[in-house]
Amino acid sequence: MHRDVSTANFFQRADLRVVLVAPRNPLNIGAAARAMANFGCTRLRVVNPYEVAFREARSAVGAAPLLASAEEFTTLAAAVADCALVVGTTSLGHREPQHPLRRLESGARLMRQAAGPIALLFGSEKFGLSNEDMSHCHWLMRIPTVDLNRSMNLGQAVAVCLYELARNSRAAAARPEKPVKAARxxxxxxxxxxxxxxxxxxxxxxxxxxxxxxxxxxxxxxxxxxxxxxxxxxxxxxxxxxxxxxx
Amino acid sequence: MHRDVSTANFFQRADLRVVLVAPRNPLNIGAAARAMANFGCTRLRVVNPYEVAFREARSAVGAAPLLASAEEFTTLAAAVADCALVVGTTSLGHREPQHPLRRLESGARLMRQAAGPIALLFGSEKFGLSNEDMSHCHWLMRIPTVDLNRSMNLGQAVAVCLYELARNSRAAAARPEKPVKAARxxxxxxxxxxxxxxxxxxxxxxxxxxxxxxxxxxxxxxxxxxxxxxxxxxxxxxxxxxxxxxx
Known part of the structure; x- marks a missing residue:
């Protein structure tokens, strides 16, 4: 069977922490954990979760070991203290022009090159990251959604970001095929x-x-x-x- | 504000239909529709959905117009009849070696080059696509998840596939930065x-x-x-x- 060594290796090497800030929905916490398990990313941190949601998520099936070992923090500063690079995700355009905002494609590239532990932050379902949260970040990253529907579901946003980090650009460079109009x-x-x-x-x-x-x-x-x-x-x-x- | 013209253009040009085969969970149907809205993909087709789930998904908030215009079919053959390329997603390795299986990175590349309408199939949450379903496909595609946790949540799988189709490889080619060990x-x-x-x-x-x-x-x-x-x-x-x- 084909093994995706490259996928596993990135998250082993990069030492990425997924940090959920004030998540409120147990389904979303569980979905984030499941996406992490899918891509081989094991370190989940949660800052001030809605208590009931976090308890419920912990007791849900699937991704259970990952949730059981999730670390809980009361401040974002503590949750990212051991990280050398702190990246925040946002669905908005520039709120503060001086805070660098990168598309996921280029942001992930920088994260792959970064040395040391990386924190990847996701804000609450309703409000995203606050200005205060963002001020802890070295830069911000956004998934290239369309302007009319920028805001993604939390679990889906985590999945897309981890996929982009795990994806193999060499795997995309398949030989070009001649474009013949195919039969319906x-x-x-x-x-x-x-x-x-x-x-x-x-x-x-x-x-x-x-x-x-x-x-x-x-x-x-x-x-x-x-x-x-x-x-x-x-x-x-x-x-x-x-x-x-x-x- | 920065506009992601490239994202919108791909789905306008490619004329992609997302086809959910026998989905059972209204939350997943809704999540798939939301991801489609995020990436500007508008044509949802559903084959033999669990009736209650489809009704509930339709009445849910978010992505409502997309679900309202979703087309329902009783056979997969009918759902893909107008498509020139039919691609199935699977979390498994080769079941039948003669059926081409591509990683998402290279599969998406081929889909971008394809002419004519494309159907992208997702199986039910529990069983995925059946052998019969897969036999309607020109080839299969899998998201590069780790071997231990191959199976993704339906809504998350849709989000990741559409992201890969929408992503801009040029946006990833940012200038390389010198790797300096950053402060914690x-x-x-x-x-x-x-x-x-x-x-x-x-x-x-x-x-x-x-x-x-x-x-x-x-x-x-x-x-x-x-x-x-x-x-x-x-x-x-x-x-x-x-x-x-x-x-």
Missing amino acids: AADTEQITVMLLEALERSGYIKPLTAASAKTKVRRLVRRLNLSAHDAPVVLGMLRQILWKLGA | AADTEQITVMLLEALERSGYIKPLTAASAKTKVRRLVRRLNLSAHDAPVVLGMLRQILWKLGA
């Missing part, structure tokens, strides 16, 4: 259906194995990567064969 | 506290404006990007100044 799925499926019919009529497919054959044939047809130009040609061929095979 | 936040904060004390004692900060001054000074100190080497030097200076200023 309706045509591809029509070809599948007609081919199956032909195979059944011809006795290639036995009734006992028909279900698994259907799946195999459908995949085979997709692997052909039929072009929009070729699909009607193949359909014409099959139509002719079916006619010849009879009912 | 505890030292930076200690410098802030001592500097504020010095400013108050010296009469620079008036009691009336102390709160906002505190925030401004804290930011200023962060912008200095003090190195681990310089921080103790500055601390020594401030200690000396404070001693001189008296209580």
Whole structure:
């Protein structure tokens, strides 16, 4: 099985702490913890959580060990005290122009290069990070959402940030493929259906194995990567064969 | 204000349909819709949803217009019929080696280059996409999670995939910065506290404006990007100044 060594390595090396500031919803705390577990990030810190929410999140299934070992702080200063780089997330544009605001893509790049423990801060669901919270940050980072719907759900924002930190730019550099206009799925499926019919009529497919054959044939047809130009040609061929095979 | 034209443009151009197959949890349907709204992706399709969940999701606040216009289908074939490329998401490794499985980074790259409407499929929370569902796909894609915790929450998986499609690789190519070991936040904060004390004692900060001054000074100190080497030097200076200023 393929192992994503690169993913695990980043979070082992970077020593990242995810810091939730005043979270209020147990589902969001649990979702943040689950995303951390997905990407191999283990250190969760919580500042002044809504007590009930934190208790409920701790008792929820999934990501339980991570939540059990989460550290609780009463001040943000204490929660980031051992970190060499403190990065805040925000959905807003520049509130204070002198506070650097980076898009996630470039911010994550800087975080990958940073030495020493890093704190990545997420504000409360309703208000985000306060000005006071932000003043603890070296710089701010925002996920490139569209202007009309900037504000992300907390658990989703954590997932996206950790993914960007874990992602492998080399994995994206696949060989370019020539852009051929592909057949529409309706045509591809029509070809599948007609081919199956032909195979059944011809006795290639036995009734006992028909279900698994259907799946195999459908995949085979997709692997052909039929072009929009070729699909009607193949359909014409099959139509002719079916006619010849009879009912 | 900075506008992410690139983000909006991708989803306008790519004509992407997010297809949820047999989703069961209204919170997840709502979360998927919210992530779509965040990244400017508007076309949601749902195949055989658990009826109660879909009704509840529709009535939830947030992402309401998107859910109201969501299209419902009884078969996956119908839901992807007008698409030229059908991509399935999975948290598993190769089940069937002949079905191409790509990491999100390279899969998204191919999707960006593809012509014609694209369907991006997400399976149910519990079981993911079935073999039958996958046989409708041209290829599969997986988010590079760690082996121990492969399976992501549905709403978070949608958010991460759409982010990867929206992300701008040029935005990541910021100029490299020289890796200097940064001061720990505890030292930076200690410098802030001592500097504020010095400013108050010296009469620079008036009691009336102390709160906002505190925030401004804290930011200023962060912008200095003090190195681990310089921080103790500055601390020594401030200690000396404070001693001189008296209580």
